[in-house]
Amino acid sequence: MTFAGPDSVIAKFGRFALFLGRLVGGTPFVLRRPRLWIEQIHMSGALSLVIIMLSGLFVGMVLGLQGYDLLRRFGSTESLGTAAALGLLRELGPVITALLFAGRAGTAITSEIGLMLATDQLAAMEMMAVDPVRRICAPRFLGGVAAMPFLAAIFSTIGIYGSHLVGVTLMGVDAGQFWSQMRGAVEFRDVFEGVVKSFAFGVACSAIAVFEGYHAVPTAEGVGRATTRTVVTSSVAILAIDYMLTAVLL
């Protein structure tokens, strides 16, 4: 393990920014070939649905229990719907979805691109005058960016039903109060905050996954390390961006 000095960290940020520019520059190409894009939305989005829905259900159920216990101390258990909805829409939905996305789809993207690099497939494309950043990386990047807000929305929706399941069905909170308080308190800007966050996380996670794969050391060990870096870097990036966006949007 070598220590990466501050200059190399800054250099990596620079390379990442340039690479992100090339990815975004590949957007017109991908939009002309929607099939490439849709395939990747399927790979990153549709195939992540099960883990997102299951996690959303359990997180919602935990929120139902914890929220009920907390609110009971203040005698306001009927606010459970509001508490669960705000927590999910603004924070837990986008953040946990992005963390799961990094583990499920991000690692798949990094290892796939890394292996393509190690087996000369990207060099072969270069030699066929096909830019692998446009043809391989950009569709995966845009696929992730498109999938993330929908995954976060599905996570939050299922989470709200999970908290309803525990709070109303198990603990006996009044169903009418649960929904009407939520309707009254949750505003458009709460939903907007979640959408902005999940979009930002989508850009960060997908770009990191593609970047790490494309710059992996082309060996078995190198691809393994790149995959690990994807999860670590994405997770830290998600939490850091979350703080910054929360501070700006609140």
Add this chain to the structure above:
Amino acid sequence: MPPSAVVLFEDVGYRVGGRAVLGNLNLSIARGRVTAIMGPSGTGKTTLLRLLTGQIQPTEGQVTVDGRNLGQLDRDGLYALRRNMGMLFQNGALLTDLSVYENVAFPLREHTDLPEALIRRIVLMKLESVGLRGAAGLMPAELSGGMARRVALARAIVMDPQILIYDEPFAGLDPIALGMVLKLIRELNQTLGITSIVVSHDVHVIEQLADDAVLLSGGGIAAVGSPADLARNPDPAVRQFMSGSAEGPVPFHYPAADIKADLLGGAP
């Protein structure tokens, strides 16, 4: 540039971290001929190919292909040049998520708007020429190493390039496939006038195939000429390579301490 030269290396050097992989290289490759690049492992053959295709830039000198200096081309210019080049990678480098048919069709789909019927005809003709039309529906994982190389060859010629580069095309082929690939390279060269650049260790195959041969040694050129010239070359390093002997000026062993001291001396 001499009128017949399609590739020109002028005083080219390439260093990695201060170590010279290639140095002071002057080389011209003639249009429409089969040129072999030979040399022991680690003498910079692959580096030379990567310089020639613009995958890396020389640290000294310049490389000119088809009259264009690779160092002055941007990415688009390089891609435009590469549309006239085909390259066969050592391991084939097929795209593993596409079938054999789709691999061969890949350059056509990326660069042309040809109708599907025409693409199909071209792809099947190219696959037929490497004897693998019947394998069109297979995935790369289902192919043997030799078959993958032949599919990659079909893919390399599907755009009818002017220059074809082969990186070790004969390694690991059985005698039948080798004979077929040999014949194919010859035919492509003679019927279409394709300039062929073949990197290989295989002295006997090169003697049958190549018009010109370049022998690299220690990051520089040891000899240039026809394969027959090289076979007659009196230089001991050239003789050693052409006859395949471990004894001679080119060391077979990587530099090491005395074997007796190493074996009896305990842990390193």
